[in-house]
Structures are given as structure tokens and as C-alpha cells.
Amino acid sequence: MSTSITDYRQAIDHLPEGTTLVVHDVSWEDYERLLEELADRPAVRVTYDQGRLEIMSPRPEHEKYKCFIERIIIALADHLDLNVEPVGSATWRKKQEARGAEADTSYYIANADRIIGKRDIDLSIDPPPDMLVEIDATNESLSKFGIYSTLRVPEIWRYDVRHNQVHMYELRGNKYAEIPVSRCFPILTPKALADFVEQSKTKGQKAAMAAFRSWLEKRHKRGRVR
The missing domain is CATH 3.30.1370 (Ribosomal Protein S8; Chain: A, domain 1)
Incomplete structure (x- = not known):
């Protein structure tokens, strides 16, 4: 060393x-x-x-919000019968670009089948994660978007802790554009996710997840997002 x-x-x-x-x-x-x-x-x-x-x-609250959003994503995947492979805060890097970063949590969705059983993921031959989640206390993750663009990550969710706001982005060309609804989970909007994160703060995660599942069932049956 x-x-x-x-x-x-x-x-x-x-x-x-x-x-x-x-x-x-x-x-x-x-x-x-x-x-x-x-x-x-x-x-x-x-x-x-x-x-x-x-x-x-990170602060302890950082991990708390990350864990709650992870629960939301798994519930969404189960409800929509989507194959999702969580890979946590893995390190994503490309030596030829001299860039690397670690999101708070990462997911393979469209490409889940391609990484099942892999112990190590190599972005020179494997696809990038389909979605990343960042928990922000001071907007610090925005400086990482250029790295994620280089790595060709299709979608990012960013939770702004101070303002209780969720922002969702998709990769367009070489930059990220904010979007009104998730591309990976088209039933979910940023506002809906932020509302349930707020409920987790005031009522606890168990109650917030119960409310989310009820909301999810109603919206999915109606084919609506709100």
C-alpha cells in the first residue's frame, strides 16, 4: 500500500x-x-x-431514506411482475474514461437477465445498471451526472432531503433531462414517491408501505399515474 x-x-x-x-x-x-x-x-x-x-x-438519515426507497422499488417490481436485480451501492467505473462513481443504490431491470449469476460486473463488456438512486442532502449527486452519462446509465432518481422532493431523469444523448414519470416504472411519478417518503418520516415505514401498496393497487387497476 x-x-x-x-x-x-x-x-x-x-x-x-x-x-x-x-x-x-x-x-x-x-x-x-x-x-x-x-x-x-x-x-x-x-x-x-x-x-x-x-x-x-453519509449521515444515518441518508441510509434510512435509501432503505425506504429500496422497499418501494421492490414492491413496484413485485406488483408489476418485473424482474429486478438490485446491486446496491456498487462501484461503476471505466478505466478508459478515468471515471467512476457509487450511487446509493442501483438496479438492473431491462437487463436483469444479463447479470444474474455474475459475481463481478465489468462495464467494458456488461450493460450499465438501468437505474440509480441518489439521496441528496446538499445536491451533491448532481456533480456525478457527467460520470453516469459517460457510463450510459439510462435513468436516475434523486431524492432531495431538505425539500422532500424527488427528481427523475433520463439520459438523452450525453445529458440528463428531468422527466414527469419514471421510464422504468411508468406508474410512478416523482411527486407520488416524495409523498410516500414524507409519510415514512411521520408515520413510519410500515404504515407508509401499507399506504403505498393500497395506492399502487388502485392506480394500477385504473391505468393512471398521479
Whole structure:
């Protein structure tokens, strides 16, 4: 392990929750070694953009909202009989582009069958995830969209914690455009998802999930989104 990696690890071990460490002029080799070193710290999010290294330590509430949205996605997939393969906060990277990032959670949907049984996913030969979810306390994930565009991720959901707003985006060309309804789950709008996240805060996740399933059944039968 190089001295620089040791220094990075020591800094990360003392990184307060909710803060971000940024380091410039980091080599791709050091980035990959750092990912190996942080295998025991799965909550830490590491982003690499052509020499710029960003390390974020999420707050506990960050994980709480992520877990609730994961439950929503699995309930949606079950209800709509869609094959979904969750891959969590996997690291998505391309050496030839010198870019890599970790979303809060990721899913294969249209391409689920292509990655079932794979222990390691290599974006040089495998498809990117069909959808990513980012939980934002300070809009920090917006700076990662250029990386996700390079990786050709089709859809991103971003939950803005401070304003309780959900934004959904699809890849158009080389940029992301905000959309009024999910392409992966066309029954769900950003506002509907934000409403249920808010319910999870005030009534708890169990009650919010029960309300979501009831809503889902009614909207699916009517063929409506709202």
C-alpha cells in the first residue's frame, strides 16, 4: 500500500458524518487501491473524475431514506411482475474514461437477465445498471451526472432531503433531462414517491408501505399515474 493510500484511509476514518473529502491529482491506480482498502467501509461513497477524488460519509438519515426507497422499488417490481436485480451501492467505473462513481443504490431491470449469476460486473463488456438512486442532502449527486452519462446509465432518481422532493431523469444523448414519470416504472411519478417518503418520516415505514401498496393497487387497476 502506498503512503498516499494510507493517508487517505486515515483521513476517511476521521471523516465526520455528512461531510466530504476532496483530493486532486489522484492516479487511477491509487483510486482502485483505495476502493480495495475501503471494502470494510461500504457506507462511504467514492467518486473519481479524471484525477479528482471525492469521498463522502453519509449521515444515518441518508441510509434510512435509501432503505425506504429500496422497499418501494421492490414492491413496484413485485406488483408489476418485473424482474429486478438490485446491486446496491456498487462501484461503476471505466478505466478508459478515468471515471467512476457509487450511487446509493442501483438496479438492473431491462437487463436483469444479463447479470444474474455474475459475481463481478465489468462495464467494458456488461450493460450499465438501468437505474440509480441518489439521496441528496446538499445536491451533491448532481456533480456525478457527467460520470453516469459517460457510463450510459439510462435513468436516475434523486431524492432531495431538505425539500422532500424527488427528481427523475433520463439520459438523452450525453445529458440528463428531468422527466414527469419514471421510464422504468411508468406508474410512478416523482411527486407520488416524495409523498410516500414524507409519510415514512411521520408515520413510519410500515404504515407508509401499507399506504403505498393500497395506492399502487388502485392506480394500477385504473391505468393512471398521479
